[in-house]
Amino acid sequence: xxxxxxxxxxxxxxxxxxxxxxxxxxxxxxxxxxxxxxxxxxxxxxxxxxxxxxxxxxxxxxxxxxxxxxxxxxxxxxxxxxxxxxxxxxxxxxxxxxxxxxxxxxxxxxxxxxxxxxxxxxxxxxxxxxxxxxxxxxxxxxxxxxxxxxxxxxxxxxxxxxxxxxxxxxxxxxxxxxxxxxxxxxxxxxxxxxxxxxxxxxxxxxxxxxxxxxxxxxxxxxxxxxxxxxxxxxxxxxxxxxxxxxxxxxxxxxxxxxxxxxxxxxxxxxxxxxxxxxxxxxxxxxxxxxxxxxxxxxxxxxxxxxxxxxxxxxx
Ligand code: C2E
Ligand code: MG
Ligand code: MG
Numbered sequence: 325x326x327x328x329x330x331x332x333x334x335x336x337x338x339x340x341x342x343x344x345x346x347x348x349x350x351x352x353x354x355x356x357x358x359x360x361x362x363x364x365x366x367x368x369x370x371x372x373x374x375x376x377x378x379x380x381x382x383x384x385x386x387x388x389x390x391x392x393x394x395x396x397x398x399x400x401x402x403x404x405x406x407x408x409x410x411x412x413x414x415x416x417x418x419x420x421x422x423x424x425x426x427x428x429x430x431x432x433x434x435x436x437x438x439x440x441x442x443x444x445x446x447x448x449x450x451x452x453x454x455x456x457x458x459x460x461x462x463x464x465x466x467x468x469x470x471x472x473x474x475x476x477x478x479x480x481x482x483x484x485x486x487x488x489x490x491x492x493x494x495x496x497x498x499x500x501x502x503x504x505x506x507x508x509x510x511x512x513x514x515x516x517x518x519x520x521x522x523x524x525x526x527x528x529x530x531x532x533x534x535x536x537x538x539x540x541x542x543x544x545x546x547x548x549x550x551x552x553x554x555x556x557x558x559x560x561x562x563x564x565x566x567x568x569x570x571x572x573x574x575x576x577x578x579x580x581x582x583x584x585x586x587x588x589x590x591x592x593x594x595x596x597x598x599x600x601x602x603x604x605x606x607x608x609x610x611x612x613x614x615x616x617x618x619x620x621x622x623x624x625x626x627x628x629x630x631x632x633x634x635x636x637x638x639x
Contacts, residue, residue: 330364331358331359331363331364331365331366332355332358332365332366333351333354333355333357333358333365333366333368334351334354334365334366334367334368335347335350335351335354335367335368336367336368350368350372350373350376353372353376354366354367354368354372360438378435379435379438379439381424382432382435382436383441385421385423385424386441389419390444390445390448394420394421394422395417395419395420395445395448395449396417396418396419396626396627397415397416397417397449397452397456397627398416398417398418398624398625398626398627398630399413399416399470399624399625399626399627399630399633400413400414400416400622400623400624400625401413401617401621401622401630401637402414402468402595402615402617403615403616403621404614404615405605405609405613405615405616406609406614408621409637410468410633410637410638411468411469411615412468412469412470412471412503412615413469413470413471414471414473414505414617414624415449415453415470415471415472417433417445417449417473418624419431419432433475436475437475437476437477440477442475443475443477443478443481445475446472446473446478447487447491449472449473450491450502451491453470453472453502454491454494454495454497454502455495456470456627457470457497457501457502458495458496458497460631461497465634466634466638467501467634469503469536470501470502470503471502471504471505471536471538472502472503472504472505473505473540474504474510475510476506476507476509479511479523479526484526485526485529485530488529488535489529489533492533492534492535493533497534499534499536500534500535500536500558501536502534502535502536503535503537503538503558503559504530504535504536504537504538505538505539505540505561506537506539506540506557507539507540507541507544507545508539508542508544508548508551509541509544509545511523511551511554511555514550514551514554523554523555524554524555527555527556527557531558536558537555537557537558537559538557538558538559538560538561538595539551539552539557539559539560539561540561542560542561542563542583543562543563543566543580543583544563544565544566552587552590556590557592558592559592559594560583560587560592560593560594560595561595561596561597561617562580562583562584562594562595562596562597562613563597563598564596564597564598564599564618566580567596567597567598567599567604567607567608568598570607571603571604571607580611581611581612584608584611584612585612588612593614593615594613594614594615595613595614595616595617596608596615596616596617596618597616597617598617598618598619599616599618599619599620599621600618600619600620601620602620604618604620605620
């Protein structure tokens with residue numbers, strides 16, 4: 325028995341004198357999309373046309389933007405829910421583009437995940453955060469652990485561990501000051517022994533270089549339990565979606581409660597993302613969650629603002 329997988333794309337030919345090269349290019353990009361989304365058939369439409377044009381604009385501008393340092397690191401504080409002490413921050417990328425304006429990652433990160441540019445962007449972010457922390461420490465100023473997001477692409481990238489080791493050695497920051505956030509879905513393949521061992525090797529190595537590790541967007545992927553079983557990571561970041569659901573749905577509430585307990589029983593630090601109201605904070609505290617991040621406390625802010633913020637909160 326042989327299974328054959330096929331993908332077909334189609335483009336409607338407009339009336340008049342169509343631009344054949346443009347149609348072929350649209351068909352070919354639609355076919356790529358069909359492959360990525362594993363769809364047997366995809367018809368090119370107006371929305372795709374806009375998305376392709378946007379993606380191609382971003383791809384053209386990105387390398388120059390990196391060289392011109394148009395990508396900015398913004399920091400969102402993390403809090404201890406009981407004491408309201410500042411305990412850390414997450415670094416989030418923003419693109420201040422002269423051509424396109426200020427863009428949040430939602431406007432570009434997916435395109436960069438698809439074309440591989442996210443790998444370069446992540447090293448850029450890590451380098452900036454490491455320099456920021458190193459500089460403050462050199463000046464005798466207080467610091468908190470900062471986490472940076474790691475694209476799933478690193479898992480299959482050759483030389484990832486070597487580069488991460490070099491970065492750790494170059495800055496010599498105290499262990500745990502740099503934290504790497506990885507999504508559950510990045511490590512989705514736990515089916516084979518090799519895949520499990522290779523993921524475990526990556527996490528163990530990163531820890532041995534002094535990085536802390538966090539599971540990001542917990543409760544949104546489909547390998548959570550396998551990931552918990554296989555990878556001893558330091559923190560669990562619970563996604564905002566389950567918090568929102570738990571507010572009015574009893575099943576979600578019980579899942580949230582047990583996820584918190586499960587993480588805590590594995591000696592993980594438990595943080596919930598996207599806290600916007602005091603009622604949500606109370607709910608999380610009642611369920612035993614220790615840390616939080618969200619608009620209730622502070623929105624992501626520019627580096628200068630975050631420095632002033634630390635000044636005020638770390639006295
Ligand atoms: P994430 O890592 O889960 O980051 C949390 C997101 O939730 C951030 O969105 C943050 O601004 C938002 N957020 C924080 N508090 C609240 C809240 O109270 N309510 C709501 N509704 N949202 C809140 P942002 O900055 O737009 O980032 C989106 C995603 O883009 C991130 O999700 C992360 O997956 C990705 N990302 C950001 N920076 C980088 C980066 O440097 N590299 C990579 N590979 N991905 C990044
Ligand atoms: Mg994150
Ligand atoms: Mg998250």
